[in-house]
Amino acid sequence: MQLHIHKKYLLLPALVALMLSCNRNVLDVKNLNAVEPKLTWTDPKLANAFLANLYNRVMPNGWPARSAALYGGLPVDEKRGVINSTTIQTTSHPWSGSFEDSYADIRQVNILLKEIESGTLDAATKDKIVGQALFLRAYSYFLMVRVYGGVPLLLEPQNLTDSLKVPRASTAEVFNAINTDLDKSIQLLQGQPFVDGDKGRIGLGAVLALKGRVALYKASPLFNPAHPYDNAYWQDAYNANVTAKTQLDAMGFGLNADYAGIWSTGNEGNKEAVLTVKFTAPTKTDGRNEQGARPLSQTANATGADNPVWSMVKAYTMKDGYPAGSSPNYAYSDQTFWQNRDPRFNASIVWNGSIYETGGIAGRRQYTDDILATATDSYSPNPSTSNWSFTGLYARKGLQPELKAAEVAQNSVDWIEIRYAEVLLNLAEAANETGHTADAITLLRQLRQRAGIEAGADNSYGITTTNRDAVRGLIYNERFVEFIFEGQRFWDLKRARTLLSLNGTVQQGVASTLKPSNLPVDNAKKNAYGYVSEDFNYTINTLYRTTVDNVTFTLTDNVYFAPIPLAQIQKNPNLKQTLGWGDGTFNPTLE
Template sequence: MKKLQYAIVALCFCACADDLDQTNPNQLTTANYWETPEQALAGANAIYNSMLVDGAYMRIFPSLSDGRGDGVKADSPWADLVQVSNFTIPTTSAPVQWVWRDSYLMIGRANQVLANVPDIEMDAALKDRILGQAHFLRGLAYFNLANNFKVVPLVTTPPAGTEDYNPETAPEDALWELIRNDFRAAADMLPVNYRDVSGPDAGDLGRATKGAATGFLAKAELYRQNWQAAADGFAQLVTGPLAVYSLMPDYRDNFLQVNENNAESLFEVQFASPSEVGGADMNWAGEPLATWKQVSAQAVTYGADEYGYSDFLPTQWLYDAYKSERTVDGGVDPRLLTTLASYEPEANSTTIYGNEWPYAEDKIYPRKYTRDGFPGIANEFDFNSGINYRLMRYADVLLMYAEALNELGRTEEAYGYIQQVRDRAKLPDLAEVHPNMTQGEMRERIAHERALELALEGTRINDIIRWGWLYDGDKLAELQAHDAEFTSWSPGNEYLPVPQRELDVNPNLSPNSAN
């Protein structure tokens, strides 16, 4: 089976003025494009392509998400990254503008597919799969916008005229309702896998599946504190008809350019090195070129001094948290040295990128999603990382299921799902070391388990916000002790500001709490 390779398709069509008789035969228009099954599939592929640019998952979106958590602090000469990390973000921040821009790029392409593919004569099952992927990816884009900007315009159709160019900011509830509806539609339309389908997408790895849509729907319900709906969704993945996922034996298999799209992965962004798919030009942004690469720049952004830009460093709190509990055989939590690069002679780890540790012994760097340990990689400054970015893993599903159960008063049931994650890390039985926890104590334990299992995966700031920690005096003090950058947080600034450029050109757009 092959990994999905994203088509380099712009899907930005022009319309000629009515008083012109001549038509450029080399310029596609809406009227002459959406006609064949091949064009429908290319349209779906173009939505995936929008995840490869800088404001999406190539570099900036993961960086701004990690930087705002308490496990990561900025260490960059680039002021924008520092300001995002310490919650003093100007409305003119370029990286924030890129996140907004590329999210709506993804939405715009999904809207074109949803508007035009239904009228194409083609195999019904393939059409459903294409429409299901468009619903999933649009839902994902709005999920990211809702979590990062809180309120944004709701655009669900291609613009029919200039009157559609300035959409109004939508109510928060309407935004989340669209997210849920898109994920529901995707779950109804998508297959469990692409091994058992027939058509041009048969065997493709990397396309959205029923499990991915179900997982993100349940996650959306969890974020909105709809505990029963969340638990019901996660149950489908854990004990129900979609229980096709499992934890990989080796935690590190989830963050390398090998063993991608594995049994633990519900959905991941498909990056590839030029040796796999070619390309000579970096896929930073703009309209895609046939010569575009499909690489990730996150490895360079997070790479240690002399091997990358070291734009972010782990906090001492995160490092100490990994050391707070020994494994059943008395060792160090094995997730430490997958997530962080540190000098650990006790764990027989005194190298970085294959070389002897050149830094002070108390120095800590990110390792997850960097290419430390890859054969033949001697210089992280090579901008050609093909490591897929995992958006949802089965470990996250287990921990979210445990959280939903705990909030429903089923605290004892939560133990077993947390323990599956702990077992891989060789940690003691939670029911023995922390028996009979109250609901409140279990909340704290789940927060701890999520911090360690999902560090440097862009989830921590979302957890902090949805749990209300920033508006709880004790919790805020705790966050400030973890990461001094939280001392400059002020109410509302947990969100990214609506970019000033968008406010300037759209009179119907409202600022948010961070503006």
């Protein structure tokens, strides 16, 4: 098969602005568009520029709200928006990017892996580039296998004009290919926590952590519905995550000292960041979508992104680690739902009357009620007004409140694709399923200690059970609050095969109304942000799609794996459709 490499896939001008994974001198070459393809693999700068383009193609282009291709933007019980049977019954499935685009990305990785072997790069340079490229191919296939199960395995470059006539490999074969690439990458990146010390590039830590994540998925109920917690893959997951944690510890990774500080400017590349997509103002900005996440009065013509729902609020424990309503130390009421909660609540969520100093306005409080809030921020869910779909809550995590409203697009908070906390929770889950429940509890307590939850007299951090099933539930809830807005919740419910537990439920928000004792409004007090959260009454309301139609979750069992897009099957009759979709016969599980 003759290989044609088009220059547009090599060194586009966009690479100059990209620089997400390479030092500036890597791209310091003249007339990039005039470079002959064969020279790419003789010059380290050109080879690394090709690699930088692969990073840009494969890795997320920001936080989940900016990365629908990787995360689907599906909110489930975390943030506003409901998925149901009509959402998923489409030929272009919302849980992944374009099927065809995924293979275009893989093709470019395959070109690198093939062509670099005929180049003249020194062994050390070549090994580092190949190690990163193998990770990117493994990552690409992982994103697909968790959506579709088995997919065609293409490990050699094809012509751009070739038709895809390759049948689907089994799910087991795809997992094997992913692990083969990761194992090779591990060998090539030994001694490289980050390649060349650049924290925007893949290193050994990222490869080990991804291998642990992949193993956790492979062992999960998603792929093993008949043997969800008694299959042999759990031991593999445990071993992989023990190795990842051990090596990450040795390389100096660990939990950041405080939860909120993980995403604070000036603390980029902290020791929790195992794999980072860098953002730097003014060249690469707003990966967090601050423009959409802020209240409308404090942004520029956009709002409504990442608005937490009431089920997210209820997921946080009290500050002693006990569930709301079960704490022996702190009473809970919906009327004071923000009081004495897990500190991650305040670090992540803005509620009515809470301090939210956007635009650098000292002491500014965010109001969402229908009286004190500006017309643009009146955001309480109320079916009798136009606010029938609003939650009364905003996002705080990952935003830069010091930015003025006109500057919101300059948000430069890095996206951390893999952080150390995930490795701890991956290990905790695998430990719990392999007879190491006590170790799992220790890891959970470590996360809660960092969060600022009180240890208690017995140093339990609110965890008093040793029951395997109960600890499993605690792990999933810990992931829920730890990873809010990080695109993990939907995939956790999918991985655990618990998405259908949402059926019949509705999303809710919290409406706020000034107490009668605070009326009429004191304008001086209002203008000084003098009304506090306790000055309001709160009502939990259902979110509505229209003023008369509330939306419930209605999911069926075929949601766990996506259909191959019909257009792809029409192009390639060798592709079998997924079981549960049309006349599909392909089994995407490992059973």
